[in-house]
């Protein structure tokens with residue numbers, strides 16, 4: 339069993355001041371820590387996980403986080419998410435689509451399996467769109483999503499994708515695959 343590390347030991351290892359590490363712990367941005375009585379302690383494996391999650395790839399390996407407003411890279415002070423108003427718009431369109439299908443079934447019989455044609459196409463609900471923005475380019479205000487600093491490496495981005503994919507509304511009503519393709523530069 340390895341001895342738990344204290345703030346000074348971890349700070350020294352990371353090359354930051356103990357005060358900086360205390361601030362990270364306070365803000366919830368540093369390595370995971372454990373409350374042992376009145377003291378704060380770290381598992382070295384959590385420190386290593388923190389380092390792995392914050393390792394920035396360069397060149398080919400870098401994530402392509404581009405602001406959908408100004409088209410410049412978003413490295414920090416940004417957000418990856420879905421706008422609340424876009425979710426609401428998608429909800430209205432899905433409702434209209436269901437009503438449209440019900441009407442068609444009443445008028446023409448079976449809808450399922452029927453070829454979508456004519457006026458059906460413009461009725462198909464557009465998914466809510468995942469965006470990446472600088473805070474300065476688009477004030478976020480309650481939108482669903484993540485601060486860019488939490489998802490700007492491959493492991494942390496994948497972890498976010500795994501998390502949000504478990505939500506049925508994200509799977510069914512948003513363009514998550516399009517976000518993934520953009521971010522990996524496909």
Ligand SMILES: [Zn+2]
Pocket residue numbers: 405406407408409410471472475
């Ligand atoms: Zn921007």
